[in-house]
Amino acid sequence: MIKVIPQNRGPETKIAVFGGTFNPIHSGHIHLARRFADLLGAERVLFIPTSLPPHKTAPDLAPAGDRLAMCRLAAESDSRFRVSDLEIRRGGSSYTSETLEELHGLAPDAQLFLITGEDMFVTLEQWHEPETIYRLATVCAAPRSPEGTAALLRYAEQIGRKGAKTRIENIDYLPVSSTMIREAVKAGKDISSFVPASVEHYIRQKRLYLA
Numbered sequence: 001m002i003k004v005i006p007q008n009r010g011p012e013t014k015i016a017v018f019g020g021t022f023n024p025i026h027s028g029h030i031h032l033a034r035r036f037a038d039l040l041g042a043e044r045v046l047f048i049p050t051s052l053p054p055h056k057t058a059p060d061l062a063p064a065g066d067r068l069a070m071c072r073l074a075a076e077s078d079s080r081f082r083v084s085d086l087e088i089r090r091g092g093s094s095y096t097s098e099t100l101e102e103l104h105g106l107a108p109d110a111q112l113f114l115i116t117g118e119d120m121f122v123t124l125e126q127w128h129e130p131e132t133i134y135r136l137a138t139v140c141a142a143p144r145s146p147e148g149t150a151a152l153l154r155y156a157e158q159i160g161r162k163g164a165k166t167r168i169e170n171i172d173y174l175p176v177s178s179t180m181i182r183e184a185v186k187a188g189k190d191i192s193s194f195v196p197a198s199v200e201h202y203i204r205q206k207r208l209y210l211a
Contacts, residue, residue, distance in 0.1 A: 011178040013110040014043055015045075015048050015103070016113045016114075016115050017100070017112075017114050017115065018033050018139065019047075021050050021051075021178070023061055023067055024203060025074045025199060028174040030074055033078075037080050040113055042080065045115075047071045048099060049067045049089050051093070053093075054095060074199055077181065088102075095128040097130070113138045113140050115140050115141075116139060117141065118143050118145065119143035121139065123151060124139065124155075124164070134165065138167055142169050145173075176194045185208070
């Protein structure tokens with residue numbers, strides 16, 4: 001288990017939690033994590049790759065160990081970044097509510113911030129035990145489309161009436177997705193502008209996303 005909390009922790013320690021399949025992790029994830037860390041003043045950004053995503057099918061999902069390894073390689077780019085295998089060790093469907101409960105148990109004095117993308121944020125009410133998420137973390141989101149900010153703010157107001165704490169930031173988004181990268185790899189195209197060099201090397205070495 002990784003060390004979640006900085007040694008000099010206090011009641012205002014801020015940890016940003018960034019979960020996802022990371023299939024693979026890419027420059028868009030890293031950009032979003034870094035910008036939210038700056039805006040929140042977070043001491044840590046904790047990347048947590050899922051074991052099995054509960055919200056979507058993933059027929060071309062790389063093995064958990066490979067996705068974890070790629071996250072660890074990408075995390076070397078910022079001293080605030082850490083990677084946890086919490087959900088992979090737990091196995092089964094990865095529910096954010098359970099992850100936040102476990103993190104809260106490990107770090108009861110920390111402020112938790114959950115980083116989400118536009119598409120996932122606007123489905124929060126459909127997640128497993130959303131009230132637990134609202135209670136334990138401030139849910140953060142940024143747009144992935146020109147009209148995204150307005151939609152995010154509307155949804156934030158809607159779930160705010162149910163107790164959710166939210167933070168919407170109009171962070172510039174990068175036009176990259178994991179799907180785009182997997183398709184590029186399969187087509188034999190260059191992906192060097194989409195992922196860190198170490199992640200690109202890992203994908204080529206392990207021959208991921210070719211089938």
